[in-house]
Amino acid sequence: xxxxxxxxxxxxxxxxxxxxxxxxxxxxxxxxxxxxxxxxxxxxxxxxxxxxxxxxxxxxxxxxxxxxxxxxxxxxxxxxxxxxxxxxxxxxxxxxxxxxxxxxxxxxxxxxxxxxxxxxxxxxxxxxxxxxxxxxxxxxxxxxxxxxxxxxxxxxxxxxxxxxxxxxxxxxxxxxxxxxxxxxxxxxxxxxxxxxxxxxxxxxxxxxxxxxxxxxxxxxxxxxxxxxxxxxxxxxxxxxxxxxxxxxxxxxxxxxxxxxxxxxxxxxxxxxxxxxxxxxxxxxxxxxxxxxxxxxxxxxxxxxxxxxxxxxxxxxxxxxxxxxxxxxxxxxxxxxxxxxxxxxxxxxxxxxxxxxxxxxxxxxxxxxxxxxxxxxxxxxxxxxxxxxxxxxxx
Numbered sequence: 001x002x003x004x005x006x007x008x009x010x011x012x013x014x015x016x017x018x019x020x021x022x023x024x025x026x027x028x029x030x031x032x033x034x035x036x037x038x039x040x041x042x043x044x045x046x047x048x049x050x051x052x053x054x055x056x057x058x059x060x061x062x063x064x065x066x067x068x069x070x071x072x073x074x075x076x077x078x079x080x081x082x083x084x085x086x087x088x089x090x091x092x093x094x095x096x097x098x099x100x101x102x103x104x105x106x107x108x109x110x111x112x113x114x115x116x117x118x119x120x121x122x123x124x125x126x127x128x129x130x131x132x133x134x135x136x137x138x139x140x141x142x143x144x145x146x147x148x149x150x151x152x153x154x155x156x157x158x159x160x161x162x163x164x165x166x167x168x169x170x171x172x173x174x175x176x177x178x179x180x181x182x183x184x185x186x187x188x189x190x191x192x193x194x195x196x197x198x199x200x201x202x203x204x205x206x207x208x209x210x211x212x213x214x215x216x217x218x219x220x221x222x223x224x225x226x227x228x229x230x231x232x233x234x235x236x237x238x239x240x241x242x243x244x245x246x247x248x249x250x251x252x253x254x255x256x257x258x259x260x261x262x263x264x265x266x267x268x269x270x271x272x273x274x275x276x277x278x279x280x281x282x283x284x285x286x287x288x289x290x291x292x293x294x295x296x297x298x299x300x301x302x303x304x305x306x307x308x309x310x311x312x313x314x315x316x317x318x319x320x321x322x323x324x325x326x327x328x329x330x331x332x333x334x335x336x337x338x339x340x341x342x343x344x345x346x347x348x349x350x351x352x353x354x355x356x357x358x359x360x361x362x363x364x365x366x367x368x369x370x371x372x373x374x375x376x377x378x379x380x381x382x383x384x385x386x387x388x389x390x391x392x393x394x
Contacts, residue, residue, distance in 0.1 A: 014122055019345070162193055299318055343383045
């Protein structure tokens with residue numbers, strides 16, 4: 001009896017599920033999976049409650065409720081000057097993960113080559129495999145995780161049809177700079193490539209850095225599908241309300257696949273996220289400032305433990321090198337960490353292409369570990385105190 005298809009061969013269980021189960025079983029502080037431990041604005045919750053009680057509990061339109069599509073369009077214009085038609089150039093999805101999956105299924109044929117920035121979020125590997133695409137990784141390397149533009153150019157072949165972009169970048173925390181975005185745009189235009197741009201951490205950039213959507217660059221609006229969600233920006237990751245914006249033909253291609261996945265979801269939650277997107281500027285600046293403070297707290301604590309810390313420019317995550325403490329395998333380190341220190345984290349090496357490296361020792365992510373700082377300060381302090389058992393003076 002056949003028990004699985006070749007489309008999922010080798011994918012296994014996501015590392016986030018594995019580490020979260022391990023954290024729960026051991027009572028560890030979970031700095032692995034990227035979800036906040038506080039809810040978002042109470043007025044947004046109240047809007048969801050109103051929708052639930054007001055009878056908005058049946059199927060929403062497949063493209064999303066009109067007020068959310070209008071709010072997404074207004075958000076793109078307000079923050080970036082991007083003008084999109086809410087009726088034809090915006091679609092609501094079940095989180096950004098479904099938007100990425102639907103985009104790849106709708107825009108990429110089996111055998112097409114897709115360039116992606118490595119290390120990459122694990123769903124990228126899964127969906128590229130399921131779509132039959134060939135992965136072409138371009139690696140961002142420690143300590144600064146900058147885009148190697150010459151390697152990007154060299155990765156393009158006659159079979160390349162798309163670039164899967166992520167900025168601010170998970171897991172490294174790098175925010176692509178103007179010259180890096182300009183190089184990507186030039187390559188996409190020269191080779192007539194589609195860009196699928198995952199920008200879920202768009203409002204989480206630190207130290208005065210600005211997120212710049214690649215769709216704002218000359219010649220890119222017509223070839224870019226921009227993806228984001230309300231989960232990270234408003235601390236409602238469990239609501240799974242995401243979206244994609246871009247030219248109608250790209251949005252329609254994505255919807256061609258999405259309609260046979262969930263079709264629609266989160267009907268009473270969509271009006272609430274519409275309300276959230278209209279928040280005053282102070283919400284966004286205060287939110288970023290709070291997360292930057294938590295970033296600084298965790299970075300300082302991890303340094304105190306003795307780890308080499310790479311301070312992120314954005315996202316929820318900080319990366320460390322574990323070798324100063326005498327460890328060299330992040331996967332083994334993270335699997336033993338909950339028992340050893342009562343803390344859970346995520347190894348970088350699972351975010352690198354398994355087909356690229358002849359052995360795990362060649363994987364540039366092997367000594368790197370990702371820690372989430374989207375937790376209350378007292379929780380971060382508890383994690384740092386627990387990690388002291390690893391330090392040089394333990």
